[in-house]
Amino acid sequence: MLRKIKIAAFLAVIMLAGLRDGVSQVIKRDVIDPNEAVVCLIDFRVDLVMGRTEADIGQGKYCKYAMDKKKFLSMLSPRPASEFYMDNNVRAKVIVSPSSSYFIDYNGVVRFEEKKFKINKKDFMNAIKKLRD
Secondary structure, three states: OOHHHHHHHHHHHHHHHHHOHHHHHHHHHOOOOOOOOEEOOOOOOHHHHHHHHHHHHHOOOOOOOOHHHHHHHHHHHHHHHOOOOOOOEEEEEEEEEEEEEEEEOOOOOEEEOOOOEOOOOHHHHHHHEEEOO
């Protein structure tokens, strides 16, 4: 138990050290097609000691991918607003415009404003492309 607490504290320090880099820096460094969305991602297959929130996942260090906007929107299946969304275990942020972002939790539930959707995580992972290292 003590080891898990030490690891969690260590990861928190690393996370806070990386907060200076933002999505705007990613967009400035990388040429992104206007038909593509920026994707900030922590792989769904990675087990985390501490989950990430929507604010955490939007940090530049996670924003290394892009995806066709139309492809992304076509992958969404509507769900009721009551669908459970894990806001403390967010794995992806898809920025389709400066004012529109979709968040995807560990289970593949997508939140956009007050609306909920479901996405196939495997298809989503296959559709993204890496921008940089």
